[in-house]
Amino acid sequence: MFEELVNVKMLDKMLREAKTDTPKQQQNNKNKVVIGAVYFLYNSEDKIIYVGKAKNLAHRLSQHRTGKASTKDFYREVSYATYIEIESPSLRTCLEGLFIQYLQPKRNGEVNNTRKQLKKLSIEEVREIKTSLMGGETPKQLSKRFSVVVETIHHIIAGSTWQGVSVEGFEEWASTSKGEKIVNSRASSFSYDMIKEIFRLRHEEKRTYELIAKEVGTSTANIGFILNGKRYSYLYEEMCELFNVNTTKKNAA
Incomplete structure (x- = not known):
């Protein structure tokens, strides 16, 4: 054909x-x-x-x-x-x-x-993930055990997904310094797919930095660093070309 x-x-x-x-x-x-x-x-x-x-x-x-x-x-x-x-x-x-x-x-x-998400979690698996996080298991360990990308675990911690699946004590744990530290460290472990999604939200959906930060569960500053090539600089050119971002003015500066 x-x-x-x-x-x-x-x-x-x-x-x-x-x-x-x-x-x-x-x-x-x-x-x-x-x-x-x-x-x-x-x-x-x-x-x-x-x-x-x-x-x-x-x-x-x-x-x-x-x-x-x-x-x-x-x-x-x-x-x-x-x-x-x-x-x-x-x-x-x-x-x-x-x-x-x-x-x-x-x-x-x-x-x-x-670059693909490996699978969709069940309610029972989300409950087990939340329980395991409180027990000290890391997002990386859980991503391997449940065959999902690390970002999925971070979304669960940040409450941006599976918020309706309740586990006693999890919200309190997520709001502690340990839970917040995991969420705020996400910029150092973003996958290719997540960087692509950040650029898509900005340049196709015209979202603000604040809305993107809330969507992916990180800080506004991290979003700014990523979109301006100060973090994940090795993907910056590819993302700009993919979403037709004009970098002439930035380069001239």
Whole structure:
């Protein structure tokens, strides 16, 4: 079906004509022209294992090489990269999707799977989580035991989800210094999905910092740091491109 709808010969031709990137080339281009592109990461067997897009190719590939991108779990497998220069953000997004569908790179699927919530909790499980938190079990330990992301546990502590499931003594525990400390430390353990959600709430739903902070259970200051790239800076460029955030004025300043 895909071959019937898309000119795969054109995609193959684009792949053959893609430019090859090397660390030396990127070092030479680091302070020169910013290149927008769709790029392909290859392993030592010359197989494409990941397809991505970037509005600043040199910076994005540097993130991959240093393990600061969403590919950090397998970046050591990357042998080299090729890229197709594309100025239009919408065209980059379109071509990235086409190439992922056509090539089915193994690592794209793995990255996407790690970004998903693993399951929905039952009322009984939420009660057990609240009881276990009061007993001293950490959010990280509970996230593994119940196969959910850590943010789900933090939402429960903050009362932004499952508030209707009552456990005697939990609200008092959550309002103590220990419970508040866990909530306020969330900015150091946000997942990729949560950073993406923060940017979505700000730039698509136009929420204020205060409303976003209440939604995700952290402080207004933390939201400001994240949205301005002072925290999770390695995801800032990707999020800005994803939500079409104009960073020209910020960069000029």
